[in-house]
Amino acid sequence: xxxxxxxxxxxxxxxxxxxxxxxxxxxxxxxxxxxxxxxxxxxxxxxxxxxxxxxxxxxxxxxxxxxxxxxxxxxxxxxxxxxxxxxxxxxxxxxxxxxxxxxxxxxxxxxxxxxxxxxxxxxxxxxxxxxxxxxxxxxxxxxxxxxxxxxxxxxxxxxxxxxxxxxxxxxxxxxxxxxxxxxxxxxxxxxxxxxxxxxxxxxxxxxxxxxxxxxxxxxxxxxxxxxxxxxxxxxxxxxxxxxxxxxxxxxxxxxxxxxxxxxxxxxxxxxxxxxxxxxxxxxxxxxxxxxxxxxxxxxxxxxxxxxxxxxxxxxxxxxxxxxxxxxxxxxxxxxxxxxxxxxxxxxxxxxxxxxxxxxxxxxxxxxxxxxxxxxxxxxxxxxxxxxxxxxxxxxxxxxxxxxxxxxxxxxxxxxxxxxxxxxxxxxxxxxxxxxxxxxxxxxxxxxxxxxxxxxxxxxxxxxxxxxxxxxxxxxxxxxxxxxxxxxxxxxxxxxxxxxxxxxxxxxxxxxxxxxxxxxxxxxxxxxxxxxxxxxxxxxxxxxxxxxxxxxxxxxxxxxxxxxxxxxxxxxxxxxxxxxxxxxxxxxxxxxxxxxxxxxxxxxxxxxxxxxxxxxxxxxxxxxxxxxxxxxxxxxxxxxxxxxxxxxxxxxxxxxxxxxxxxxxxxxxxxxxxxxxxxxxxxxxxxxxxxx
RNA sequence: GGGCCCGUAGCUCAGUUGGUUAGAGCAGGGGACUCAUAAUCCCUUGGUCGGGGGUUCGAGUCCCUCCGGGCCUACCA
Numbered sequence: 001x002x003x004x005x006x007x008x009x010x011x012x013x014x015x016x017x018x019x020x021x022x023x024x025x026x027x028x029x030x031x032x033x034x035x036x037x038x039x040x041x042x043x044x045x046x047x048x049x050x051x052x053x054x055x056x057x058x059x060x061x062x063x064x065x066x067x068x069x070x071x072x073x074x075x076x077x078x079x080x081x082x083x084x085x086x087x088x089x090x091x092x093x094x095x096x097x098x099x100x101x102x103x104x105x106x107x108x109x110x111x112x113x114x115x116x117x118x119x120x121x122x123x124x125x126x127x128x129x130x131x132x133x134x135x136x137x138x139x140x141x142x143x144x145x146x147x148x149x150x151x152x153x154x155x156x157x158x159x160x161x162x163x164x165x166x167x168x169x170x171x172x173x174x175x176x177x178x179x180x181x182x183x184x185x186x187x188x189x190x191x192x193x194x195x196x197x198x199x200x201x202x203x204x205x206x207x208x209x210x211x212x213x214x215x216x217x218x219x220x221x222x223x224x225x226x227x228x229x230x231x232x233x234x235x236x237x238x239x240x241x242x243x244x245x246x247x248x249x250x251x252x253x254x255x256x257x258x259x260x261x262x263x264x265x266x267x268x269x270x271x272x273x274x275x276x277x278x279x280x281x282x283x284x285x286x287x288x289x290x291x292x293x294x295x296x297x298x299x300x301x302x303x304x305x306x307x308x309x310x311x312x313x314x315x316x317x318x319x320x321x322x323x324x325x326x327x328x329x330x331x332x333x334x335x336x337x338x339x340x341x342x343x344x345x346x347x348x349x350x351x352x353x354x355x356x357x358x359x360x361x362x363x364x365x366x367x368x369x370x371x372x373x374x375x376x377x378x379x380x381x382x383x384x385x386x387x388x389x390x391x392x393x394x395x396x397x398x399x400x401x402x403x404x405x406x407x408x409x410x411x412x413x414x415x416x417x418x419x420x421x422x423x424x425x426x427x428x429x430x431x432x433x434x435x436x437x438x439x440x441x442x443x444x445x446x447x448x449x450x451x452x453x454x455x456x457x458x459x460x461x462x463x464x465x466x467x468x469x470x471x472x473x474x475x476x477x478x479x480x481x482x483x484x485x486x487x488x489x490x491x492x493x494x495x496x497x498x499x500x501x502x503x504x505x506x507x508x509x510x511x512x513x514x515x516x517x518x519x520x521x522x523x524x525x526x527x528x529x530x531x532x533x534x535x536x537x538x539x540x541x542x543x544x545x546x547x548x549x550x551x552x553x554x555x556x557x558x559x560x561x562x563x564x565x566x567x568x569x570x571x572x573x574x575x576x577x578x579x580x581x582x583x584x585x586x587x588x589x590x591x592x593x594x595x596x597x598x599x600x601x602x603x604x605x606x607x608x609x610x611x612x613x614x615x616x617x618x619x620x621x622x623x624x625x626x627x628x629x630x631x632x633x634x635x636x637x638x639x640x641x642x643x644x645x646x647x648x649x650x651x652x653x654x655x656x657x658x659x660x661x662x663x664x665x666x667x668x669x670x671x672x673x674x675x676x677x678x679x680x681x682x683x684x685x686x687x688x689x690x691x
Numbered sequence: 692g693g694g695c696c697c698g699u700a701g702c703u704c705a706g707u708u709g710g711u712u713a714g715a716g717c718a719g720g721g722g723a724c725u726c727a728u729a730a731u732c733c734c735u736u737g738g739u740c741g742g743g744g745g746u747u748c749g750a751g752u753c754c755c756u757c758c759g760g761g762c763c764u765a766c767c768a
Contacts, residue, residue: 216695220763223694304762333762371703377696378762385703388717396730404727449705452716459731468726541728611767630768656767667768675768 007045007297008290009035010272012306013052013097016076017061020083020352022364023335023342026379029368030332030442031301032089036500037439040520046290050095050102050275051077054251055264056137060179062250069250073098083352087361088503093282095275097267102274103252106267110254112321118198124191124242125170127184129177134248136169136177136184143172192244192257197237199316200226204235206315206325213311216376217304217331221311241313269314272300273323290324297327304331304376330442333378345676347555358550362502363390363542369444369501383547390542393448397455398498399505399538401491404462406512406535408471409484414513418489418526419482424461428454428493429524435497436520444501451497458490488513489526496523508538594650595666595690597680598625603637612656613637615665617647620687625649628661634675644680646690 011031014024031047038045053073062069073096081094095101113119127136169175170186177184196203207213207221222228227236242263244254249261273291280287290296302310310329318325334341337348355364367386370393371379418425431450438447462483470480492509496517499506510516514530601624602616611630615637618624627647648664667677 219695224764307763336761375696376762380703382703385717389703391728391730392717395728400727400730402727404731407726445704449715456716460733462726463724463732466724466726468724471726537728539728541730628767632767664768 005038005043005045005297006289006293006295007038007043007299008048008276009038009045009299010048010301012300012302013050013268013271014080015055015057016051016053016073016080017057019076020080021342022337022350022352022355022381025087025352025364026335026368026372027301027303027332028084028089029087029365030330030372030444032087033365033369033444033500034299034301034330034439034442036090036503037436037520040496040499040518041436042519042521046092046276046279047090048093048095048272048275048279049091050093050097050099050271051080052264052268052271053077053096053098054249054262054267056134056140056245056249059134059248059250060140070098079353083356086356087352088365090503093275093279095271095278097264097271097274099274099278101277101281102267102271105270105273105277106252106262107255109270109317109321110256110262113194113317114256116320118194118196118320120193120195120240121190122193122240123188125186125188126246127169127172127175127177128187129180129182129184131180131182132177134179135187135189135246136179138169140178141169141172141175141184142178143169143175146171146173189246190257190260191242191246192254192260193240193242194313194316195240196312196316197240199319200235200238202319203238203312203316206319207311212326212328214331214374214376217307217311217329220307225308225312238312265309265313269309269317292323294324296324298324299328299330300326301330301332304333307331330374331376332372333376336378336380338382339380345555347551347553350550350554354550354553357553358546359542360540362394362504362539365501366390366394366448366498370448372442372444373446374442383551384544387542387544387547393452393455394502395539395541397452397459398491398494401455401458401462401487401494402509402512402538403535405467405484405487405491406532408467408480409488409532410534412477412481412484413531414488414528415481415485416529418528419485421461421486421490424457424486425489425493425526427457428490432497432520432523439500447497448501451494454490454497455494458487458494461490462487484532485526485528488532492517492527493523496520505538508536512536592650593648595646596649597684597686597688597690598645598647598649598665599686600640600643600645603635603640605632605637613640614659615640617645617663617665618686619649620685623687625662626659627663627665628656628659629665629667631665631667631675631677635677643677644684644686646678646680 009031011028014020020028028049035045035047051073053069058069058072062072065072077094077096084091084094127141128134129136129140175184176182204226207218207226210218213221225236225238243266244257244260245251245263247253247259247261251261251264252267254260254262273287276290277287279285280290291298300310300314307329310326315325336342337350340346340348342349355361363386367381367389368379370389371381431454435447435450438444438450465483465486467480467483467487470476470483492513495502495506495509499517506517512533512535513527514533515527596619598617598619600615601618604614606612606614606628611632612628613632613635615627615629616624617627625647646666648666651663653660653662665677667675
């Protein structure tokens with residue numbers, strides 16, 4: 001460890017629209033481990049983050065909740081910071097994109113981009129909700145698909161979910177605002193665009209240089225956005241980026257364009273800088289030492305969903321404004337639970353706060369560490385594996401070393417000179433290089449494997465030396481002290497290596513051996529001559545029952561509790577917010593929709609389709625309908641056969657990629673694996689109309 | 692449909708630039724110990740490295756192809 005590096009690390013800014021869940025925590029834990037590792041190595045490393053607070057979603061939500069945006073984001077920020085603190089995420093500064101510092105940094109960045117000649121103005125036609133007094137983002141508009149061959153109703157503002165064509169919200173037929181239910185009008189407004197294509201050469205070089213991005217990410221960018229000058233398809237043109245939104249918008253007004261606001265994705269990454277500025281102010285540091293100094297490394301940790309912003313726009317912005325470019329953008333995958341996407345109905349969408357009601361955060365930190373590698377693959381949280389791994393690795397192997405020897409050493413303390421241990425400590429010290437390298441490369445699962453190999457060598461040592469037998473013979477207390485000195489030193493060495501992952505364990509180890517763990521180098525020299533404190537349990541075993549209770553509680557957050565008390569149902573108001581009530585209709589309007597009870601007589605997978613099942617419905621007698629339903633991820637076709645469902649029977653047949661669909665089966669839910677078919681009570685018969 | 696990635700013991704994964712009889716942890720089986728949070732230690736069962744073809748003196752490792760899975764994108768809800 002020669003030179004002291006200066007490193008600025010960021011994790012993505014969580015959006016102020018929702019609480020932290022275990023999926024978010026993959027990133028914050030991953031980043032925190034890296035930061036703690038760098039600090040332990042003696043480098044200067046600051047960990048910067050903030051809440052991402054701007055945008056339409058926040059504005060709308062605040063309005064629905066009848067309070068100011070500021071009040072909303074303040075509450076969310078409090079929740080976020082509390083959750084992070086409870087998981088040991090050690091930010092040096094946690095700011096907000098809605099801060100003076102951020103407004104300033106945005107203005108500076110903006111001026112630079114203007115000066116670089118990257119900004120152009122262009123009118124954009126958008127729907128405007130007169131009642132709500134706001135322009136409508138695509139997802140707040142629904143209407144009829146403009147394609148004459150399709151004409152599907154109730155489609156979102158950017159593309160038709162039935163025929164798939166894309167359009168602008170202004171092209172929708174009979175558009176309806178989901179905010180007010182009124183009919184929006186088309187209004188044209190000037191928007192500001194950044195011409196990213198002007199930076200094509202630079203981005204090509206920066207992304208493909210092999211230094212800043214994981215290879216799969218560089219590849220992705222080349223394939224989807226940049227193109228390849230050497231391939232037959234040639235290079236692709238980068239699209240202009242619309243970075244302004246007309247008022248009203250919760251965000252910062254653009255200084256030289258009154259009435260227009262920076263789009264949330266413009267000011268969010270600048271939030272990294274603003275939060276750094278806050279930290280600098282508090283610590284008397286110079287901002288430019290961190291953002292305009294080639295000697296400083298900047299590392300961003302993000303999820304693959306926001307790759308685009310951090311690997312194209314952000315470097316482009318930084319380059320234009322003359323700031324440091326990211327040294328590395330570390331991109332991780334998503335979390336699945338038990339092999340599937342997190343699901344509210346299955347209780348696997350676990351909030352950080354819910355987790356903490358049942359389990360120790362150290363478990364999750366270790367488990368994620370044992371799963372995370374340097375690549376963008378998704379990681380899976382299998383609940384049984386989680387319990388087994390924590391118990392056998394941490395409690396059984398590592399902590400066991402201390403708990404089986406500390407008791408004997410309590411009165412004796414550690415020897416003055418480190419005894420012969422057959423080379424065990426030395427081997428462990430040597431492995432430190434490889435372990436450090438793995439941490440540095442974000443290859444935590446390798447680091448954990450290497451550490452556990454060391455633990456696997458330490459326990460047999462204790463076994464062979466039989467300290468419990470030595471303890472019975474007063475003449476052998478010197479030998480007992482030697483054995484305990486070795487075992488506790490091997491344990492401490494592991495605790496140091498694990499310190500980035502398990503800071504609490506490192507702290508407890510410091511207390512036990514009266515020498516706090518502050519540097520990686522401490523793993524290279526045995527500790528001697530220290531008293532040994534009275535042993536306290538260092539970690540509880542993980543209990544599968546508690547894991548199950550956590551899942552149960554997570555289910556109850558979304559599914560109503562079936563308590564017998566009157567009006568004790570605590571249904572969330574989220575579904576209604578997600579999809580507000582449609583415009584009022586008459587009974588005649590309703591009568592146009594012919595809903596029928598139908599029996600599924602056949603259901604099969606459509607091999608090429610990801611979401612569709614091909615279903616044959618019977619309306620009684622010989623009446624059959626073939627329907628393609630997007631429920632593949634939620635239902636097993638074999639279990640559907642025979643079941644009664646409700647279908648829209650007079651829907652115009654639609655030609656789809658895999659055949660003609662002659663109706664729709666009605667279901668609720670957001671989609672994916674969260675789709676819920678409507679059931680029909682006993683006694684109903686196929687063909688009966690639903691009135 | 693297009694792009695990327697993956698497929699090694701029941702499970703989670705290692706397998707360096709192709710080189711001797713393919714490894715670990717957990718789980719399983721047998722034994723030992725009793726200091727320790729039913730922890731630990733010793734021994735042990737278990738794999739035609741997804742299938743097939745090719746290159747090579749030699750392939751889990753390279754190439755082709757097929758099958759299966761994941762992600763992105765499109766399509767679909």
